[in-house]
Amino acid sequence: MPEMTLYAEGEDAMYELGARIARATGGRGVIYLHGDLGAGKTTLSRGILRGLGHSGAVKSPTFTLVEPYELGEVRVFHFDLYRLADPEELEFLGIRDYFEGDALCLIEWPERGAGVLPKADLDITISPHGVGRALQLQAHGARAEAWCAAL
Numbered sequence: 001m002p003e004m005t006l007y008a009e010g011e012d013a014m015y016e017l018g019a020r021i022a023r024a025t026g027g028r029g030v031i032y033l034h035g036d037l038g039a040g041k042t043t044l045s046r047g048i049l050r051g052l053g054h055s056g057a058v059k060s061p062t063f064t065l066v067e068p069y070e071l072g073e074v075r076v077f078h079f080d081l082y083r084l085a086d087p088e089e090l091e092f093l094g095i096r097d098y099f100e101g102d103a104l105c106l107i108e109w110p111e112r113g114a115g116v117l118p119k120a121d122l123d124i125t126i127s128p129h130g131v132g133r134a135l136q137l138q139a140h141g142a143r144a145e146a147w148c149a150a151l
């Protein structure tokens with residue numbers, strides 16, 4: 001599957017990249033966000049949400065596991081599964097409701113939900129690169145390939 005690497009030096013560049021990704025997706029699909037603690041997954045999520053018109057705060061859903069957003073026609077669910085002990089716990093969150101509609105799901109620490117989460121359209125792996133970050137994008141299927149082509 002096609003891969004591409006993008007670079008963001010500083011938080012503002014990360015927000016800008018997030019906004020570009022937001023526009024490319026049109027606010028639908030499943031994006032897995034990989035990277036160590038402090039890599040920039042929540043920062044990128046904030047950029048994506050802002051790019052879809054969100055103007056308020058974006059909390060890290062570390063304790064709530066998921067934060068929902070309604071931005072006009074677009075619904076976004078931002079997950080942080082770092083504290084998930086067992087993928088089965090996702091069933092108690094009513095996980096199916098989140099993935100049935102035409103929402104955009106941004107998922108930090110998706111490996112913790114393995115077996116229960118739906119497949120990703122796009123994997124984004126964030127790693128340190130100089131003073132900034134490198135983002136490796138991997139598309140799975142035609143939809144995400146089109147997003148990447150539009151970036």
Ligand code: ADP
Pocket residue numbers: 008009010011013014035036037038039040041042043044108131132133
């Ligand atoms: P994560 O959600 O992956 O744990 P965060 O998004 O909370 O990480 O980001 C951790 C720190 O990295 C924040 O202080 C943020 O400002 C910084 N950061 C995020 N993206 C970049 C970037 N592209 N360049 C430099 N610093 C960044």
Ligand code: MG
Pocket residue numbers: 041042043060080108
């Ligand atoms: Mg985070």
